[in-house]
Structure formats: C-alpha cells, structure tokens
Amino acid sequence: MRALSFFVALAVLFPGCQLAFDAPPEAHDASARDAGAGDAATDCALTPLVDACLPPEPVYDGPSAPIEVIRDDMGIPHVYAGNDADAYYASGYMQAVDRLFEMDLTRRRALGRRAEVLGAGSVDDDVTIRTFDIAHWADLSRRQELVESPEIYALHVAWTAGVNARIDEVRSGAVPLPYGFGPGELDYMPEHWTVGDAAAVGKLILFGNAEQIAYDGLATVVQRFLPTLLDRLPLIMPARDVHTLPPEERPPSTLIAPIVSPGALRIDPPMPNDLGVRLSAFLERWRSLPMGASNNWVVDARHSANGRPLLAGDPHQGLDSPSLMWTHQMNSADAGGTIDAIGFNFVGSPSIQLGHNAHLAWGATTTYPDWMDLWGVRVEGSVASYGGTDHPIVLRREEIRVAGEAEPRVVEIEDVPDLNAVLMSDDFFPVPLFPGRRILLRWIGFAPTHEAVAFHRFDTVSQLDDFDAAVDLMELSAFNFVAANSTGITYRSSPQVPIRAGEMTVDRLPYAVLDGDDVGSLWTGDFLPFSLLPHSRGGTRGWIATANDEPYGLTDDGSIVGDPFYFGVYFDPGTRAARIESELGRLATRGDMTIDDMLTLQDDTYNPFTEDFLPPLFSYWDARMTDPALAAYRDRSDLDALVTLLRDWDRRMERTSSEAVVFNALMFYLARITIADDLGLVFNPILDQSDTYIMKLLSIVVNDTTPNGDTFFADGRSTAFVRALDSVASYLTDQFGGTDRALYTWGAIHGTYFHSISGPRLDGGFWPTDGSLGTVNVSDANFFDGVDPRTRLESTGGSIFRLAVQFAADGTPEAMVNIPRGVSGDPDSPHFGDLQADWVESRSRPLLFRRADVEAVATEHLTLR
Numbered sequence: 001m002r003a004l005s006f007f008v009a010l011a012v013l014f015p016g017c018q019l020a021f022d023a024p025p026e027a028h029d030a031s032a033r034d035a036g037a038g039d040a041a042t043d044c045a046l047t048p049l050v051d052a053c054l055p056p057e058p059v060y061d062g063p064s065a066p067i068e069v070i071r072d073d074m075g076i077p078h079v080y081a082g083n084d085a086d087a088y089y090a091s092g093y094m095q096a097v098d099r100l101f102e103m104d105l106t107r108r109r110a111l112g113r114r115a116e117v118l119g120a121g122s123v124d125d126d127v128t129i130r131t132f133d134i135a136h137w138a139d140l141s142r143r144q145e146l147v148e149s150p151e152i153y154a155l156h157v158a159w160t161a162g163v164n165a166r167i168d169e170v171r172s173g174a175v176p177l178p179y180g181f182g183p184g185e186l187d188y189m190p191e192h193w194t195v196g197d198a199a200a201v202g203k204l205i206l207f208g209n210a211e212q213i214a215y216d217g218l219a220t221v222v223q224r225f226l227p228t229l230l231d232r233l234p235l236i237m238p239a240r241d242v243h244t245l246p247p248e249e250r251p252p253s254t255l256i257a258p259i260v261s262p263g264a265l266r267i268d269p270p271m272p273n274d275l276g277v278r279l280s281a282f283l284e285r286w287r288s289l290p291m292g293a294s295n296n297w298v299v300d301a302r303h304s305a306n307g308r309p310l311l312a313g314d315p316h317q318g319l320d321s322p323s324l325m326w327t328h329q330m331n332s333a334d335a336g337g338t339i340d341a342i343g344f345n346f347v348g349s350p351s352i353q354l355g356h357n358a359h360l361a362w363g364a365t366t367t368y369p370d371w372m373d374l375w376g377v378r379v380e381g382s383v384a385s386y387g388g389t390d391h392p393i394v395l396r397r398e399e400i401r402v403a404g405e406a407e408p409r410v411v412e413i414e415d416v417p418d419l420n421a422v423l424m425s426d427d428f429f430p431v432p433l434f435p436g437r438r439i440l441l442r443w444i445g446f447a448p449t450h451e452a453v454a455f456h457r458f459d460t461v462s463q464l465d466d467f468d469a470a471v472d473l474m475e476l477s478a479f480n481f482v483a484a485n486s487t488g489i490t491y492r493s494s495p496q497v498p499i500r501a502g503e504m505t506v507d508r509l510p511y512a513v514l515d516g517d518d519v520g521s522l523w524t525g526d527f528l529p530f531s532l533l534p535h536s537r538g539g540t541r542g543w544i545a546t547a548n549d550e551p552y553g554l555t556d557d558g559s560i561v562g563d564p565f566y567f568g569v570y571f572d573p574g575t576r577a578a579r580i581e582s583e584l585g586r587l588a589t590r591g592d593m594t595i596d597d598m599l600t601l602q603d604d605t606y607n608p609f610t611e612d613f614l615p616p617l618f619s620y621w622d623a624r625m626t627d628p629a630l631a632a633y634r635d636r637s638d639l640d641a642l643v644t645l646l647r648d649w650d651r652r653m654e655r656t657s658s659e660a661v662v663f664n665a666l667m668f669y670l671a672r673i674t675i676a677d678d679l680g681l682v683f684n685p686i687l688d689q690s691d692t693y694i695m696k697l698l699s700i701v702v703n704d705t706t707p708n709g710d711t712f713f714a715d716g717r718s719t720a721f722v723r724a725l726d727s728v729a730s731y732l733t734d735q736f737g738g739t740d741r742a743l744y745t746w747g748a749i750h751g752t753y754f755h756s757i758s759g760p761r762l763d764g765g766f767w768p769t770d771g772s773l774g775t776v777n778v779s780d781a782n783f784f785d786g787v788d789p790r791t792r793l794e795s796t797g798g799s800i801f802r803l804a805v806q807f808a809a810d811g812t813p814e815a816m817v818n819i820p821r822g823v824s825g826d827p828d829s830p831h832f833g834d835l836q837a838d839w840v841e842s843r844s845r846p847l848l849f850r851r852a853d854v855e856a857v858a859t860e861h862l863t864l865r
Contacts, residue, residue: 049143049448057146058154060085060161063864069094071860074845075823075831078329078342078854085158087332087339088350090864092162095326099347099825100166101180102322104190105757106348110200111135112400117186118758119403124285130398131413131422134207137446138200144448145199152456156195159350163193179827185759201348202451203476210478212372212511213441214283214689215570220374220433220512221279222682225271229678232708234558236511239612239699240574242581244480244491244551246539251552251564276681278430283689294365295576295602295776297545297584298482298489300538305592308807309484312598313363314799315354316778321754321764322347322825322832324800325354327817329849330459333358341459342815342849344801347825351455354803356813356849359462361805362483365546367534368569369478369495370510372443373523376434377423377516384416384423384440387501387522391416393423420446433513440516442523444496449475464490464537472530480534480546486811491536491544493551497528497565510566528565543584547776549577558706573696575608575774598804599816603842604776607660609667610651612699617666617725618647620718629719638729638739639722645741653772653779655747664750664772664793665731668783670724671698674712684786691782692773731789746770750793752779754821754836761827766794767840777842802844815847 044053065082067090072078077094081087096103108114112129114122146153167190169175180186219235243250272278296313304310317324329342330352343355354363375386383390394415399408414423424439426432433439450473457470467483471492482491502508502520514521534551538544550568560566583601587593621643624630633639642662649659671694676683687694699705701712713720729739736743747768754764773780781793802818820839824831838845848854 048147049140054143054146055150058150058157060089060154060158062161063089067864069860069862069864070851070854070858071831071862072848072854073857073859074327074819074835074848075829075859076327076329076342076848077823078848078851079331080334080851081330081332081337082335084332084337084339085155087330087337088155088159089162089165091328091330091350092159093166093864094162094328095345095347096163096166098823098829099322099326100170100190101178102757102825103163103193103348105180106201106346107193107197110138110204110348111197112398115400115402117188117403120405123400123402123409126400127398127411128285129204130400130411131424131428132207132441132443133396133413133415133422133446134204135196135200137448138203139196140448141203141450141452142196142199144450145452148450149453152453153195155456156198156350156452160193160195160198167192178825179761180758198349199452201346202455203445203449205346205349206451206476206478207443207445209366210368210371212368213374216372216374216512217282217429217433218279218682218686218689219570221275221431222679223512224431224433225275226678226680226682232711233675233678233697233700233706236555236560236568236570237558237700237705238550238555238572238574239696239703239705240549240578240608241553241556242549242574242578243553244544244546244549244577245534245536245553246541246544249536249539251554271681272431273681275431276683276685279682279685280688282430283685295545295547295580296363296365296480296482297543297580297598297601298484298491298538299584299588299593300484300489300542301487302542303588303591303593304806305594306806306809308486309489310593310595310598311361311363311482311484311489311805312602312803313354313365313482314602314802315364316798317800318797319752319754319764319795319800319820320757321762321821322757323819323821327801327819327823328352329854331851334851338460342847343803345455349452349455351452352459353455354801355847356805356815357459357461358812358849360464360467360483360485361803361813361815362458362467362481363803364479364481366548367478367480367493367495367546367551368548368567369493369497370566371445371478371495371497372441373498373510373521374424374433374513375440375442375516375521376437376513377440378436379423379438384438384516386416386419386421386440386516387519388517391418416440422446434515437516439513444498445476447475451476464488468492468535480551482544482546484805484807486807489538489544491534491538491546493534494530495533497533497567498523499526499528499565500524504560504563504566506561509560511560511568511570532565534567541585541588543588545577545580545584547574547577547580548572549574571690571693571696573692573699573774576776576778579604579606579608579776595804595806595814595816599802599842599844601776602799602802602804602818603770605652605654605770605772607651607653607663607772607775609695609699609774610649610663612702613667613670613721614646614651614663616702616717617721618643620721621725623718624722627718629716630722633722633726636726636729639725642725642729642739652770653746653775654770655745655750655768657746658741658744660746660772661744661749662728662732664746664783665728665789666724667695667698668789669727669731670702670720671695672784673720673724673727674698674701677714678712684784687782687784691780695773735789735791749791750779750781751795752798752840753794753796755796762825764821764833764836766792767836769795769798769840770842771795771798799839802842803847804844812849815849816844817847818842818844 079090112126294315325344333340341352341357378385454474751768756762771777771779779795781795
C-alpha cells in the first residue's frame with residue numbers, strides 16, 4: 001500500500017480510532033530565508049511571513065495599574081495583575097529578578113553565541129546550534145504567531161518588556177549586577193531581549209528534548225561495523241512489555257511482524273582502532289542539549305478516596321545549579337483576566353508550561369516520534385540529489401565571535417532550502433555514515449510552529465477537550481501530555497510524524513541513516529493522522545502512565561518491518577513504566593488512592609532490574625556443587641555471604657542499603673562480561689552516553705528475549721554470573737577493605753552532583769541520594785571510568801521537580817511539590833539552595849495557590865508600577 005491509503009486501511013484496525021484525518025496545523029513555506037526581502041508587491045497569500053506582510057508589532061506601554069507580587073516561604077513569586085498583559089509583564093520581570101544570568105546563558109545557547117562569553121571551549125556547541133539554524137526557525141515561529149495569534153503575541157511582547165525592565169535596572173546600576181556578569185566572573189552586561197529570543201529558547205528545548213541525531217548516528221555505526229551483532233540483538237526491543245496505551249486501545253497483534261534482521265548498510269568494513277574515541281567525542285557534543293526522560297500518570301475518579309482524579313509527574317533532565325526550570329504563579333483572573341496558573345517553565349521562556357490552573361492540572365514526559373531523519377545523499381556542485389530529484393544548495397556564512405579572539409571564526413553551512421533541510425559537515429559524525437554521500441538532515445521543527453501558543457492555552461483551559469485541542473496545536477509535541485480536572489483524565493501526544501512514500505523494510509529503517517536514492521524513504525508531505533497518534537481517556541482500567549516507554553507495543557518484536565509506523569525509543573528498557581504500571585494496578589485493586597500514594601510512588605526506589613539478574617544468580621549459585629564450570633567457586637564463603645545478602649534484600653536502592661552497592665556493581669560487571677566483547681570499541685561510549693541502554697540490552701540477553709541469547713555467554717551462563725559476583729567481591733575488597741556489609745552503603749558512594757552553569761558560587765555540590773538507573777526515583781550513574789570502577793558514582797540528572805495533584809470539592813487543583821536547589825539563581829538569595837534538602841529527602845510541600853494561603857506565609861511583597 002502507498003502513503004495515505006495505507007493509513008486509511010490501518011485506521012479501522014485501531015479500536016476506538018476514527019477515520020477522520022484531522023491534519024495538524026499546516027506549516028508555512030519557509031523558502032524566504034531573508035524574511036525582510038518582501039516589498040509592496042509581495043503576494044502575502046504565498047509568503048505571509050515576510051516583513052511586508054506582517055501586521056504592526058504590538059506595543060506594551062507598561063502596567064495599566066500596580067501589580068502585586070508576593071513571594072511565599074518557598075521563594076515562589078505569585079503575581080496578581082489587573083489584566084493578562086500585566087501578568088505576563090510581571091512574570092518576565094520576576095524571572096529576570098531570579099534568573100537573569102541563567103536566562104542569558106540559555107539564550108546564548110539557543111542563538112549559538114555562548115563562545116562570546118565562555119570562550120573557545122564553546123565553539124563546537126555554537127557551531128552545532130548554528131548548523132541547525134535554531135534562531136531562524138524560531139523567528140519564523142514568532143512571525144507566524146504575530147500573523148495568526150496577535151492577542152497571544154501581545155502577551156509575549158509584555159513578557160519581554162518585563163525582562164527588559166529588569167535589565168534596564170541592572171544596566172543603570174539601580175540594582176546590583178547579578179552574579180555571573182561581574183568583574184572576575186564572565187564580565188559582561190546583559191543585552192535586551194526580543195520576542196524572538198524566547199522563541200529560540202523554546203525551539204532549542206524542543207529540538208534537544210527528543211533529538212535523534214546522536215542515536216541515529218550510533219545505530220548506523222553499530223549497523224555498519226557490527227552487522228552480525230544485529231542478527232542476535234535488536235536495538236529497539238524494550239526489555240518490558242509495558243506500553244502507555246491501555247491494552248484494548250493498542251494496535252492488534254496482527255500488525256506485529258516477526259524479528260527480521262536489519263539490512264541497510266550491511267557491509268563489514270574494518271573498524272577504526274580509534275572508533276571508541278571518535279564515538280565518545282561525537283556523543284559528548286550532545287550533552288549540552290536538554291534531552292529528557294520522565295514519569296507521569298493520571299488516575300480517574302473511580303480509584304480515588306475522594307472520588308476525584310489524581311495526577312503526578314516528575315520530568316527528568318540535567319540537574320544543574322540553578323535548576324533548568326523556574327516556578328511562579330500568574331493571576332489576572334481575580335481582576336477579570338483569563339489567567340490563574342501556577343507551575344514551571346523552562347528558564348528563558350514565558351508562560352506556565354507544566355503545572356495547573358484553577359481547573360486543570362497537567363504534566364509531560366518525553367516521547368520519541370519518528371520526526372527527524374538522516375539521509376545519505378549524492379552531492380554534485382551546488383545541488384543535492386534527494387530521491388532522484390536535484391535540489392539547490394545555498395551556502396550560509398556564520399560568524400562566531402569568541403571571547404579573547406580579535407576576529408570571528410567563520411563557518412560555512414550548506415542549506416537545502418526547498419526541503420527545509422541542512423547538509424551536515426563531513427567531520428560532524430565520527431566516521432562516514434554513508435560512504436561517498438553527504439548526510440542530509442530533516443526535522444519537522446525546521447518550519448514555523450505553534451508551541452508558544454499551545455503553552456499559553458494550557459494556562460487558561462478548563463475542559464479536557466480544550467486541553468487536547470491545545471496539545472494538537474503543538475507540532476513539536478515530543479511529549480506524552482497527561483491532564484486531569486475534577487471530572488476526568490486525558491492522555492495526548494500530537495507531534496507531526498511524516499508519512500513515507502513506502503513501507504518500512506529491512507533496507508529502509510528510520511532509526512538509521514537512510515538511502516537518499518530510495519524514493520520509498522522520502523517524506524510525502526503528509527503526516528500521521530491524529531486518529532493514529534497516541535491518545536486515551538484511561539480505558540477500562542481507568543488510569544494512564546507514561547515513562548518514555550513506546551506507547552503502542554509495536555517494537556516488542558524487535559523489528560519495525562511490517563509495522564504501520566515507527567514511534568519508539570532505543571534506550572528505555574521500560575523498567576520505570578513497568579514498576580509504575582504494577583504499582584498503579586495494585587493500588588487500583590486496593591482502591592481509595594490518595595495523593596500520598598502518588599508521592600510514595602514518585603519516591604519509589606525498587607530496582608526492576610533485580611527481577612532480571614538476581615533469580616538466575618541465585619539459581620546458578622545454588623547449583624554450584626553440581627556444575628563443573630563452577631568448581632573453583634564452591635567453597636567461597638565470601639560469595640555465599642553476598643548471595644545471602646541479596647536474597648534477604650528488599651531490592652530498594654536506598655542510601656542506607658549495603659545490598660544496593662553489591663547489586664549495582666553486579667549489573668555493571670555482568671554487562672562487561674556478557675556483552676562488552678560483542679559491542680567492542682563502542683561499548684564504553686554507549687555506556688557513557690546511556691548506561692540504561694546497556695542494561696536494557698543485557699536484560700534482553702539474560703531473559704532470552706532474543707533467540708540468540710546463549711551466543712553472548714562464551715563460557716556459559718552460570719560462569720558469567722558467578723564471575724561477575726567474584727568481580728564484585730574484588731571490588732568491595734579493593735575499595736572498602738572487605739565484603740562485610742558494615743563496610744559500605746549506597747549513600748557513601750552514590751549521589752547527585754549539581755554542577756554550576758558557570759562559576760564556583762553556583763556550584764550545588766554533591767548530595768548522597770536514593771535511586772539508581774531503572775528506578776522510578778531515577779538517579780543513574782555510570783559505575784565504570786573506562787576500565788576501573790569509580791570511587792564515587794555521580795548522577796547528574798533526575799527529577800527537576802516532583803508534582804502530585806488532587807482536586808478539592810470545588811474542583812480546584814491542590815498540589816504537592818518538590819523542587820531541587822531553590823527558586824532563585826542568585827547565590828546571595830535565601831532561596832538559592834533552601835529547597836535542596838527537601839528534594840534529597842523527597843519531602844513535598846504544598847504548592848500554594850489560593851491567595852489567602854500565600855499571604856499567610858509571605859516573605860516579601862513587591863509592587864510593580
């Protein structure tokens with residue numbers, strides 16, 4: 001079948017799906033890269049985003065009446081304004097009060113201008129961002145908003161005015177220069193903001209959140225240099241058969257094909273001796289982009305104690321200091337406006353992006369739609385051949401200024417404008433991914449998009465249908481959004497997913513570099529219809545949980561050949577999703593769920609990988625007396641004591657646990673013994689990038705999910721497990737002086753480091769923390785530093801907030817919250833690190849929403865005039 005006809009046929013196979021093709025908002029043509037090139041004769045129907053076609057820029061003249069800002073005892077500012085524009089103005093002003101230095105560095109990252117203040121070490125990062133031209137595509141989104149949603153654009157103008165009002169105070173000397181800008185620090189003055197700057201921050205966050213370039217490149221390297229491995233170990237198979245959609249709403253099993261080995265690029269060239277070094281350097285450049293994981297879930301009224309829904313969410317991102325997100329409330333509704341919302345937004349952007357308003361609460365996790373692709377294309381002169389058609393290449397010259405250097409560095413980038421695509425430089429990837437070709441990148445975000453409008457609408461909707469409609473506006477919604485009001489729950493993910501001209505085959509795999517000559521691999525210009533995108537109201541079970549798991553179950557067989565589309569993630573094993581699903585099922589059976597149950601589940605440190613690796617270990621150890629392969633270990637009392645320790649363990653990765661130390665080391669040693677030789681030089685780079693992915697592969701091998709599991713155990717399964725245990729004993733002896741449990745605890749070696757975004761005074765330090773990789777309360781840290789185990793296991797990511805919501809009898813959301821570090825980014829503020837201990841201990845506090853409650857604990861009153 002071809003293109004849309006294929007999807008029309010599939011729509012009837014999905015229970016509950018409708019045949020209507022509600023197309024996502026159509027992207028405007030972005031061929032006019034120089035948007036100022038229009039004149040009076042411009043045909044605005046064809047090119048509505050050029051200067052000549054834009055309506056006048058709105059002007060914000062300042063607050064129409066005094067705006068009250070009350071800071072509560074957590075440091076959260078609550079804005080009470082006379083209208084929506086004034087609420088946005090105060091929101092921008094207060095974010096700049098709390099986070100101006102962080103805002104500026106974030107903006108510079110989005111614009112590819114960090115080297116101007118951070119120096120030569122940030123040049124590669126700037127080149128990467130300039131390559132993708134984030135600022136240009138963000139400006140087109142800004143222009144589109146001005147044309148289509150001028151009333152919302154005016155609010156963003158007001159927000160920008162608030163930011164600039166604070167910058168004017170800083171530049172005039174009316175208030176002290178924030179830390180980071182001063183002499184002896186980075187020593188520069190903040191520049192004024194534009195609406196386009198905030199749009200660029202938003203576009204960068206959405207680009208990095210579900211970026212697939214690193215993983216597609218990695219998959220292609222494995223495919224190229226380790227083709228026989230793929231016959232034995234599928235890259236995309238999850239370790240758990242757990243998926244977001246309720247079972248009755250998933251695609252029928254008839255759509256799932258048997259395992260078929262990938263075929264594209266199946267050549268076996270010599271592996272470069274320095275491939276590991278090259279791959280590590282390649283993966284390192286992506287660490288600066290905010291890639292996401294996360295948990296969230298919603299439970300409908302039938303399961304709760306008060307007869308109203310419950311919601312919980314905790315996004316996982318890098319745990320820098322200050323935090324990536326900022327907390328505040330905007331209220332204009334008390335004076336007749338439309339906004340009364342509280343929660344979190346990414347620093348450098350407006351609105352409340354995650355949180356609740358007066359009627360509805362929502363949260364998001366990252367999902368991974370097939371919306372970004374790489375092709376190997378033929379290039380001759382100034383044209384690129386894509387599917388047999390020539391497309392002109394346009395050279396773009398970027399100047400990158402570097403602190404301490406007199407002249408800018410010049411980078412030439414090759415765009416393919418009529419495809420909204422870019423050609424990657426020859427040295428961008430660690431090895432040639434498609435010999436004799438150039439790599440062309442397309443992303444649906446290389447177009448004007450509506451995310452800023454959607455986020456604003458979240459703050460004002462009250463009905464679930466209206467929330468779903470706002471999600472549907474967001475083309476770059478690589479998110480699993482869940483929401484609830486007092487009457488129901490919803491789950492929705494509505495990214496634009498391009499439809500290909502042909503079906504997926506072993507030679508046409510969208511998670512690796514595609515053949516640019518293959519017409520069947522090309523995007524048709526149509527998108528997966530909304531009816532086939534993941535959405536639910538909870539199904540018969542009455543709850544929805546997401547944790548980056550593949551929503552449909554199509555990848556359970558390890559292959560996408562024969563599937564209707566690809567919508568998955570390589571790295572996530574499904575362990576967090578499986579644990580959340582198991583616990584929600586248990587709680588639903590018990591009934592009478594409360595917000596305390598939600599908080600307990602957010603803090604859950606049970607390690608699901610124990611289910612994979614401990615039962616085989618116990619079985620092999622118990623059979624050692626009759627297993628010839630284990631003859632050398634039969635009298636090892638130290639190993640027997642470790643096995644006994646693990647048998648009696650509650651399998652929770654708590655700071656006080658000695659067993660957690662033993663099990664964590666066992667996992668990593670078992671991975672090295674079992675699959676490191678099969679992955680060869682790519683094992684360490686993959687482990688550094690995603691130890692969770694390595695454990696997923698190990699789980700698949702150990703559980704015989706693939707029929708070739710035995711091939712990974714050269715000396716037998718029992719030998720591998722007991723050798724790993726022996727390595728653990730040696731590690732404990734070397735590091736702690738023996739294997740006795742009294743010598744070590746998880747909290748003594750494992751924790752979270754809150755790295756400074758710039759400068760020593762912002763350093764948040766190392767904190768012993770619970771959790772590990774695979775746990776709901778996630779806190780993964782690589783055990784190995786090259787060959788040797790690390791002395792201290794540092795996690796640098798985790799929950800950037802934890803939010804749990806119930807609903808009062810009048811329908812108002814009531815939230816409990818847990819935030820790392822503090823609301824302020826000023827190291828001299830009492831709210832810079834005052835919430836850190838609560839975050840470590842998972843102590844949640846009420847997120848105060850009603851004004852009387854805020855007034856009762858106010859620590860500061862401010863009036864903006």
